[in-house]
Amino acid sequence: xxxxFHFDVIxxxxxxxxxxxxxxSLGMVAGIxxxxxxxxxxxxxxxxxxxMAVWGIVGALIFARAFHVVFYDPFYxxxxxxxxxxxxxxxxxxxxxxxxxxxxxxxxxKKRKFSWKEILPYxxxxxxxxxxxxGIGRIGCFLTHQHPxxxxxxxxxxxxxxGARFDLGILxxxxxxxxxxxxxxxxxxxxxxxxxxxxxxxxxDYAIFRFxxxxxxxxxxxxxxDVRYLSFTxxxxxxxxxxxxx
Numbered sequence: 001x002x003x004x005f006h007f008d009v010i011x012x013x014x015x016x017x018x019x020x021x022x023x024x025s026l027g028m029v030a031g032i033x034x035x036x037x038x039x040x041x042x043x044x045x046x047x048x049x050x051x052m053a054v055w056g057i058v059g060a061l062i063f064a065r066a067f068h069v070v071f072y073d074p075f076y077x078x079x080x081x082x083x084x085x086x087x088x089x090x091x092x093x094x095x096x097x098x099x100x101x102x103x104x105x106x107x108x109x110k111k112r113k114f115s116w117k118e119i120l121p122y123x124x125x126x127x128x129x130x131x132x133x134x135g136i137g138r139i140g141c142f143l144t145h146q147h148p149x150x151x152x153x154x155x156x157x158x159x160x161x162x163g164a165r166f167d168l169g170i171l172x173x174x175x176x177x178x179x180x181x182x183x184x185x186x187x188x189x190x191x192x193x194x195x196x197x198x199x200x201x202x203x204x205d206y207a208i209f210r211f212x213x214x215x216x217x218x219x220x221x222x223x224x225x226d227v228r229y230l231s232f233t234x235x236x237x238x239x240x241x242x243x244x245x246x
Contacts, residue, residue, distance in 0.1 A: 002158045002167070007143040021087075023140025028057060031133025035125045038187075048122055055108035056101040056126070063100025067093035071234040072227060094210075095238025098203075124191060124198035128183055131202065134176030141169030148224045149216040166216045175209055204246055207239040214239075 010017040032053045036046040068091045069077045069084055077084050109119055141147055145158065149166025157164040183190075183202045190197040214233045218225035226233045 001155060001164055002170075004145070004159050004161065006145060020140040020144050020146065023143070024137040027133035027135070027137030027140075028053075029133075030136055031126075031129035031131075033129075034132050035129030038125045038128060039122065042121065042125070042191075044121055044125070049125060051112075052105055052108050052122055052126065055104040057104070059100035059102070059104025059107075060097035061087070061092075061100070063103065064092035064094065064097035067096025067099075067234070067238075071096075071229075093234065093238070095235055095242065098238070098242060120195040121191070124187070124195055127199035127202050128180060128187060131176050131180035131183065131206075135173050135180060136176075138169055138173035138176055142167055142173060143169075145169065146224060147172075147226075148218045148222060150218055152216075165218065168213060168217055171213055171216070172210075175206070175213070179206060200246055204243060207242045207246075211236050211239040 007019050010019060010022070032050065035053070036049045039046050039049045065084070065087050072091070072093065108114075145160075145167060147168035148158075148160060149168050149171075151163045152166050153164065154166065156170070158167040158170075179202050183198050187198055190201070214226070214236045217233060220227050226235070229237065
């Protein structure tokens, strides 16, 4: 069993670095650099990967925060609207990020006039990098324990005050790293069949796993527990919408 701890801020003199934001940033950098190198390996443009990543990240950050504010804690942000922009304190919807990234990349493709055939390989490169970044970024969620789960006797649980619970931060980190390793190993085989398979299948896998993982989340009566809409979390509704969209 993992002992409970809370590692929120790294203080260096007068500078306070928020651990969650740091790990998310490191994950973004690692994922982009990996996708860049993968593109170069397949004789594609690394610059397109970098440009697409910028558009995708901007869209993801905006939508992730907006979805969190609207669907996870609207009453709090109605009372304290000044907190909406303080994203470094945590509070971002992963599926809001997915939809925002998709919108940002769509705008990028329209602006650069890429055809569907031209851009598909870059989706696959970016997908592999995404899962590496996801695994790293979710470590920040685990270190700050932003996603507590239900009570359990599972050996990999975190010993929260009041009893051991699943911690969705570490479970999602493991899922991200698992998808990264799996689709890196399958990459050459899948792209020989067709570009886009890596991105489509890995995202579908994530959505399916995430849907069932969210049944392990704490309910709203526990601090940090997720709100439910018709018995499902916002992420479960997002996972269903993502699968339909694929």
